[in-house]
Amino acid sequence: MEYSAKRIGKMAFYAKTPSGHDIHMDAKEASGGDGSAPSPMETVLAALMGCTSMDVVSILSKMKVSDYEYSISANYEYAKEHPKVFTSIELVYHFSGKNLPKDKIEKAVNLSQERYCSVSAMLKNSVDITMRIEYEGEEN
Missing domain, CATH: 3.30.300.20 (K homology (KH) domain)
Structure with missing residues (x-):
């Protein structure tokens, strides 16, 4: 089974789960991200x-x-x-x-x-x- 994530911003990532659901993650601004999603x-x-x-x-x-x-x-x-x-x-x-x-x-x-x-x-x-x-x- 494969699972991947794609960079969509400075430190933001998007993943589609094997079951077809979307997950967004980002770092806080202090860590170089925009804080646009959970870490x-x-x-x-x-x-x-x-x-x-x-x-x-x-x-x-x-x-x-x-x-x-x-x-x-x-x-x-x-x-x-x-x-x-x-x-x-x-x-x-x-x-x-x-x-x-x-x-x-x-x-x-x-x-x-x-x-x-x-x-x-x-x-x-x-x-x-x-x-x-x-x-x-x-x-x-």
Whole structure:
């Protein structure tokens, strides 16, 4: 399988994924780009959040959990010297709703991180990934 990217600006690149989707990336102005698109490291973090979120939603669906709101955020740190890799990532899973089944939610998050999320599996060999679940608006 081949995947390529083409330069379309000073530091801007365009890629078409093997599934036919467009991805644009650019460097910040301080790094010689125009800041017209996410940086490659921002897309890596977005991929991690997307991967684990899709797992969690799929697993909860199979557990017959519905009627909840969900979002994810990440707190992270970079190395100060090159290569400026992530040194730590904390994923924060946000759930809100009434009568949330915390045991099922925790199981879904753990299954994603321990078994299913391929992006997390790749990254955790080089960066400390932790996770936290926050519950809001509960009425139990």
